[in-house]
Amino acid sequence: MAEARTAAERPVLTGARATMDDPHFPAIHLRPPAHWVNDPNGLVFHDGHYHVFFQYNPHSARHADMHWGHFRSADLLHWEPMPVALAPTPGGDDEGGVWSGNAVEADDGSLVAFYSARHPDRRHQPVTSAVSYDGGTTFTKRGRLLIADPPEGTTMFRDPFVWREASGWRMLVGASLADGRGAALEYASADLERWEYRGVFLARPPHPLPGGLTTEEGWECAQYASFPGGAGAVLVSAWDPKDGAQCAAVWPGRDRDGEFVAEDPQLLDHGPDFYAPAVLPAPDGRWLLWAWIWEARDEEYVGAPSTWTDEMGWAGMLTLPRELTLGEDGSVRQQLARELLALRGGRRVTATGTAHPDRPSDLGEISRCSDVTVSLERGGRLRLLTSPDGGEYLDIVHDAATGEVVVDRAHASADPRAKGGARRLPAEGRHATLRIVFDHSVAEVFTASGRSLTLRFYPLGEGPWRLQAGASGVPSAAYTVAAWDLAAPAPAREEA
Numbered sequence: 001m002a003e004a005r006t007a008a009e010r011p012v013l014t015g016a017r018a019t020m021d022d023p024h025f026p027a028i029h030l031r032p033p034a035h036w037v038n039d040p041n042g043l044v045f046h047d048g049h050y051h052v053f054f055q056y057n058p059h060s061a062r063h064a065d066m067h068w069g070h071f072r073s074a075d076l077l078h079w080e081p082m083p084v085a086l087a088p089t090p091g092g093d094d095e096g097g098v099w100s101g102n103a104v105e106a107d108d109g110s111l112v113a114f115y116s117a118r119h120p121d122r123r124h125q126p127v128t129s130a131v132s133y134d135g136g137t138t139f140t141k142r143g144r145l146l147i148a149d150p151p152e153g154t155t156m157f158r159d160p161f162v163w164r165e166a167s168g169w170r171m172l173v174g175a176s177l178a179d180g181r182g183a184a185l186e187y188a189s190a191d192l193e194r195w196e197y198r199g200v201f202l203a204r205p206p207h208p209l210p211g212g213l214t215t216e217e218g219w220e221c222a223q224y225a226s227f228p229g230g231a232g233a234v235l236v237s238a239w240d241p242k243d244g245a246q247c248a249a250v251w252p253g254r255d256r257d258g259e260f261v262a263e264d265p266q267l268l269d270h271g272p273d274f275y276a277p278a279v280l281p282a283p284d285g286r287w288l289l290w291a292w293i294w295e296a297r298d299e300e301y302v303g304a305p306s307t308w309t310d311e312m313g314w315a316g317m318l319t320l321p322r323e324l325t326l327g328e329d330g331s332v333r334q335q336l337a338r339e340l341l342a343l344r345g346g347r348r349v350t351a352t353g354t355a356h357p358d359r360p361s362d363l364g365e366i367s368r369c370s371d372v373t374v375s376l377e378r379g380g381r382l383r384l385l386t387s388p389d390g391g392e393y394l395d396i397v398h399d400a401a402t403g404e405v406v407v408d409r410a411h412a413s414a415d416p417r418a419k420g421g422a423r424r425l426p427a428e429g430r431h432a433t434l435r436i437v438f439d440h441s442v443a444e445v446f447t448a449s450g451r452s453l454t455l456r457f458y459p460l461g462e463g464p465w466r467l468q469a470g471a472s473g474v475p476s477a478a479y480t481v482a483a484w485d486l487a488a489p490a491p492a493r494e495e496a
Helices: 307-312 338-343
Strands: 035-046 049-057 067-073 097-105 111-118 127-132 154-165 168-177 182-189 196-204 218-226 231-240 244-256 259-262 274-281 287-293 322-326 332-336 344-355 361-366 369-377 380-385 393-398 405-408 422-425 431-439 442-447 452-456 465-471 477-486
Touching: 035 067, 035 111, 035 287, 049 097, 049 287, 067 097, 097 218, 111 154, 154 182, 154 218, 168 196, 168 231, 182 218, 182 231, 218 244, 218 274, 231 259, 231 274, 231 322, 244 274, 287 452, 332 431, 332 442, 338 344, 344 361, 344 369, 344 465, 361 477, 369 380, 369 393, 380 477, 393 431, 405 442, 405 452, 422 452, 465 477
Parallel strands: 035 097, 035 274, 097 154, 196 259
Antiparallel strands: 035 049, 049 067, 097 111, 111 127, 154 168, 168 182, 168 218, 182 196, 218 231, 231 244, 244 259, 274 287, 287 322, 322 332, 344 477, 361 465, 369 431, 369 477, 380 393, 380 465, 393 405, 405 422, 431 442, 442 452
């Protein structure tokens, strides 16, 4: 079985266009050099390393034959590719795929991975586990199911999330209930082997979210993060029985005797291409988060034929690591992990000025992998020009009427297979202060208030990228922009 490698290595592929020649292949976002990637799994700090496992098809760019791929890092910057951690067992309970779950460090120092065992003859996905005594390099499956059957009245059941508390271990499993509610079901254990069903931790009917989205009636990848003072947050991936994966939502609230008392839900990320977030408790007390960034071209996540992704030989990536916090108002907030500042190289742009509707300001060239900070007065616009003639561009606008931040990819690609449309971030007041990471075909946008928006775009222009400041709906708009090159450090294995 081929070993996964970091994106920075970019080898020539057999049977697909070389990723080193693919202008849309990311430079700093985690993924192997080929094939399919989706949910991050098994996020854990163990034996001095951050471990990121992920759903991975080692044979094609289709959603099928799920394995667990694996990277690890001592510093969140240098990522070492590891052998594939888990694979389906022919004739076993997981012969249909080793699907999503998480991992913990057990009392004996071993690493225990919990996952959904998919089988073609079974509608639900039982929970099982595997143990590693060599830091996640190899795993031994336990040989039987931990939780074989879902509770009565459950119509969907998958994706365990286990965490330690003073009284023992707890587990959430994503579910949908027969009465139409999405749910996170709770189990408890003293030894990670015998699990007792404790009931519904949180269940809610579909609830509206920004952008016409809802929390849906099925929840995947249910996760729990605790914060000082007894506060907590339940993260779920909203799944529709007919339309599949939709968005990621989060409920802040409090855990009271095994039942989560929730406040109103939030959209965790306001972009169209973010799903299956997973959290990791870092040794310094932070909560770190990764999610799946899917494709926005002619590929469908369920594995439908795709001329574009099949030709390129890869699909999907993971977000950059984020820090998850609670604001003073109890809302859940995100920013990029502070370690990523070390990826900044040369400063390309330093600009302050005032833009006018009829006189856009050219700010200069940036690389295809850049870290950009920007402050836009209401009505201001930052445009990323990706073709020499200006026909391809991605717009980021501070809406003059609403104060929202609008990210519009309607003109971001000349290829008709690329998805368009615009998404909005909540109002930011008179000035919107943003941090944006561009990485070839992905943009991760963060506001100063901790909101995020993630989207894919596929420019075909071969010229250098440029930034431009403009204005719309106002006579003028002030701006301040800075941009740095970003570069992945040499792979950890090469430093040893």
